[in-house]
Amino acid sequence: MTLPIGPSSISKLRAQLGFHIEKDIRHWWELRKKDLATLSEADFAAKHGKTQYAARYTRQILFGKRIKARYWWKAAAAQALLFSGETDAKIAAKLGIAESSVRRVRAQSRRERLRT
Numbered sequence: 001m002t003l004p005i006g007p008s009s010i011s012k013l014r015a016q017l018g019f020h021i022e023k024d025i026r027h028w029w030e031l032r033k034k035d036l037a038t039l040s041e042a043d044f045a046a047k048h049g050k051t052q053y054a055a056r057y058t059r060q061i062l063f064g065k066r067i068k069a070r071y072w073w074k075a076a077a078a079q080a081l082l083f084s085g086e087t088d089a090k091i092a093a094k095l096g097i098a099e100s101s102v103r104r105v106r107a108q109s110r111r112e113r114l115r116t
Contacts, residue, residue, distance in 0.1 A: 036063075037059075073108065073109065078095065081094060082106045088103060
């Protein structure tokens with residue numbers, strides 16, 4: 001069904017009525033910014049009915065890429081934690097990385113220790 005008015009008139013009418021889809025979508029994400037910053041992508045998606053991809057994409061837009069400093073794992077505190085004997089899950093939570101990354105970083109640390 002077509003309306004008897006042109007596209008520009010429809011846009012003007014929407015603006016006058018307060019329908020701004022881009023602003024409304026941005027506002028929705030801004031209201032959930034705290035959850036987006038603290039929850040995993042899967043948890044955010046489940047809680048708010050979005051896809052994990054949407055959570056990841058919007059997180060990058062709002063917060064930028066989260067990249068640790070190069071060789072952050074060589075710091076004394078990180079090394080002490082990596083070889084503390086705690087579970088990988090606890091170490092991962094304290095370092096803010098995935099469990100699989102704990103194993104990878106620990107292996108890199110061992111290789112570094114063997115070289116020196």
